[in-house]
Amino acid sequence: MSSRNNLPLLAFLTAGLLGLGVVLAFVVAPEDADQGISQKIFYFHVPIALTAYACFGLGAWKALRLLWVGGERRDLESYTWIHQGTIFGALTLITGSIWARASWGVWWSWGSNQLVLFLVLVLFYCAYFMLRFSVDEGARRERICAVYALFGVALIPVSFFAIRLASDFIHPTVFTRSGPQMTHTMFTAFLVCWAALTLLAYVMYRVELVGKRTDAHLRELREALT
């Protein structure tokens, strides 16, 4: 674990990168010939979705390590990553919904595989919280949550595949969203936004982790006093 001191620095870096990303996306990158201004959400929607995947993946990785080698702290780390993943997953749904409204005229489209996949994932990980808060604290809860987190990463590719298959009989025509070729500046803006949002997830994870650790510590102290 790196020292706690670099957290403010990381936070400033994240804020700077996010600002740069906004400037690049709105000022520098050319407006999309096809979709106009509404395409700008692409620079945030897609990186948010990728970050959510990364968070779920890291949560499952920590869960795997917990089952493998043990260690109470990994439970908290896995939980915090999944917490971030759920936040970013919900943001993906919101931004995706806005984009769908802007470019297809509807708030929700079952034809967008990405949106449907995130709906399934957000439902799945919301159930994680329900499970976590209804099992008594202890070694068994850590392991149950870890197993559930592992099921989550198996569910991602399986659902992805299932949704692809389902669009066969739900939507006979496949939605193609192949826009015009991405220009150089567009790609740079996308990368900067992606880096900024990944960093943001990491900073939020660190802050959340410190908070949760302090919380657990406080509870221990209180129990020791009474």
Added chain:
Amino acid sequence: MSGIALYATDVIALARKDLRLELRARDTLPAMLLFVLSTLAVFHFALPAGTDRDAAYGLLWIAIIFTALLGLARAWAPEREGGALDGLVLAPCDRSAIWLGKSLATLAFLGAAELVAVPAFALFFAPVDLVAVAGVALASIGICAVGSLLAAMAAASRGREVILPLLFLPLAIPLVVGGVGAGISPNGATYLSFLGLYDLVFAILAWATFEYVVTE
């Protein structure tokens, strides 16, 4: 006896224990049978007149999933009420055998409910072909493999009746896709192989992780 034969003996003994309990107490299977039939009857009134067969087919899957949930909610009840799970965990057998035995017993109950549900569906709504039946069979394996593990998780929680459907339904979505696809799509084989893949992935995962769910 070799290791595999011993394992199989354990699994069969555990599954047989569940079936025998059910034969004596009869508190799960009759409820599942009645539930699946009443659901199909309700669906007749929920479907507007003139709805096509594809829509009715989706309802069969809703009936199957909820009937399975009804059975799964009671799957670990005998162990919990008697405090027998601790005994099973301490028994000198591989813990994954407990999961496999429970899955097989649940599969037997679900299979019995489907033996009633599928002909009833064919009678009330639309004909069912062989690919659709194969879809039902493959999806049932997945339902029981995943469901008996999730039911064990839910049994450890406080709000177990509420938690289980929340845990189970997102994981059941791919099964519904595969099952409905096998029934109505012209290329049903794709969906059958998808269901087989799902069964394989999640059965291995559940088999490998069950131990962590039940040990204190």
